[in-house]
Amino acid sequence: MAHPVAIPKLGLTMVDCTLVGWTKQDGDKVEQGEMLYAIETDKITTDVEADGAGFLRRFAEVDSMHEVGAVIGGLFASRDEALAAEAASVAASAPTADRVPAAAPAPASAAAPAPSAAAPAPNPGRARVSPLARRIAAESGIDPATLKGTGGHGAVLRRDVDAEIARRKAAPAASPVPAPVPSVSAGEVRRPLAGMRRAIAQKMMQSLQSTAQMTGFGRVDMGEAVRMRQACLAAEADLGVRVSYTDIVLKACAGALAAMPEINASIVGEEIVTWGDVNVGLAVALDDGLIVPVIHNADRKSIAEIARERIDLAGRARAGRLTRDDMEGGTFSLSNFGSYGGDFETPILNAPQSALLGIGAITDEPVVRAGQIVIRPMMMFSLTFDHRLIDGAVAGRFRARVRTALENPYSMLARMR
Template sequence: MEIKIPEVGESIVEATIARWHKQDGDRVGKDDLLCEVETDKITLEIQAETDGILSIKVKEGETVRVGTVIATLAENVGAENAATPPNKSTPSGEEKNPAAAESAAEEEPVAEKEPASGNTSAAEAKPPRKEPPAADQKPSAKTSTPATEERISRQPMSPIRRKIAERLLAVRQQTAMVTTFNEADLSRIMELRRRHRDSFQQRHGVKLGLMSFFIKACAEALKEFPEVNARIDGNDIVYHHFYDIGIAVAAAKGLLVPVIRDADLRDFAELEKILGDLAERAQTSRIELSELEGGTFSITNGGTYGSLLSTPLLNPPQSAILGMHAIQDRPVVRDGQIVIRPIMNLALSYDHRLIDGRQAVEFLLRVKALVEEPEEMLLEL
């Protein structure tokens, strides 16, 4: 039975064998994990469809086209098993070759006699003792060479990392990306989460996080600023009348952006459940290709790792992305008084070819207003 690189999408034409979980010649059972295959978007796990003996055709690290046979499974293993015992029943070649056995036996005493002969003559003992003197080993060039080589290592980029590099470079070369900044007072959201944290989790089985508030806020703001939800296609502007929002997730092998479909139609509990599921599967390489495609807007949260401010890069062909950051208690002026509030810096990167500066600033101000007064979203005002 042939094992091939499966077709997972029209845009994927090749894949790299990331890791074989079985060795060549291993007996495998149905549904056993055979290998992990990396494409420029996702990692696939290939399992055995039947029992058999594995014969690997493509080694780890090799890149091949979709449809290539990477291994075979010999399903009729009974005859092979019957043939293997005679091959394994001849472990001692000495029995069939007495001369080789005798020569091996003769070599051992010779090795044992060398130290004995060294004790009989001081002149003969000196040469072997001169080989490992401490004085010669300290400045030896031979010992410094491996140390120098170990300071540098090289390995090929994974397909996902190569694709990320290509896309990020394309953002710089093919868009007119600009970033505008603001900050949001999250006092009310933090208070809402504190007051309803336990009851929300008991009722819905998930925690009430920050991201769901920002997804709802962005979905509402996108309805008011359609250019931010649009994209450029040649000389045309393509407007999306739906709100599929991508959420950046740092996976083990690179950044992935799974998409929440129709985010504007989801309530907070739905959003939190979808977020948890997508993030978990993205981090464990179980995300589907279809879940990474088709977003109209993206959100990334560098605050998870402590970032205070950044300029997030666009996720082509989208025209805008919101960057969230770490929350800090800062002194601010409210009603003429200096008070301490939880403040988050916000950054909106956008393609200036499509979105004017005024539109970008007003969009970000609208997001700011919605997260600072979340009652409007909760009551759907």
């Protein structure tokens, strides 16, 4: 029996992808662990390794769109067997597609099953568009909904968009051209909603439409945290890294998440999943958008280790060199809007995560201490949470735990691995 080559589930929210390339030809010998093909989602292009060995027969073309679990090829015992094979010969033996990051194991009910050859379209009446086709269409000013898709279940693929581009170029010059939309001002500039900005727009709308988001606010006296950071700066040569306030806050969040697993959880389908690891995503601003790489097992790392990982991830994010592992498995997120002068905001959840902490700038403010007005370095912070899963009282206890950790930061040193 042939070994099926099937689309793996590479993230909790992954439903489908576009096959963007093969590294082998029909009949080629494939070793287990070799890079075999590449797929593209809205977020990232990923190389996929062969999970078996044998001679390859490809059943899917480049630029074709596939659901998680779909069989796109097979590995056979001999070259002749591979070249003579048909797709139906391996479809029945396809594995269930539930491969997700170890930090965020999806329950069986969340895994997408392998579709059969006769299965109806999952969203009848609504055209499906591959991520690559969607981007090219946006860049070319084409509405994919007007195209007839040639992919499985009528999916619009890159070749359909390319055909429409070629048709428009070949159209007679005398063809009527729609009048342009009047400009509001002489200096108006328009550009397609495409690439990372389109992916961010879709993800933010999906987050707001699929969760019951609420935001609570708090203030924390950062005086001791300021002293702690000054001590870290003085010891920078020994630590080998420059510690930031973000690192200290991230460590406080990680400790609070470990103590309150009900926050380190998600609603997946009809189940509540409490994640086994504390993986904190950190929002990094780029020139063309925002990306959220993940510091895995943050509760088991020292502040200096978190600082080193933060600097590495942020640098690779801005250079466009993040890997899939850097982006996946997050169970909570942190956004430092104080880095660009903000005091407080209401961040949108990075779904399917159920909570996100935003921190503002540290500013000197008059406060009352022991009946006296004194000047203290204060910081506003906000916790956005999914009210379907987290009640207001639970969110309040989490904010209080984070505040206590930041006002007594040296206690966090006891949690260094």
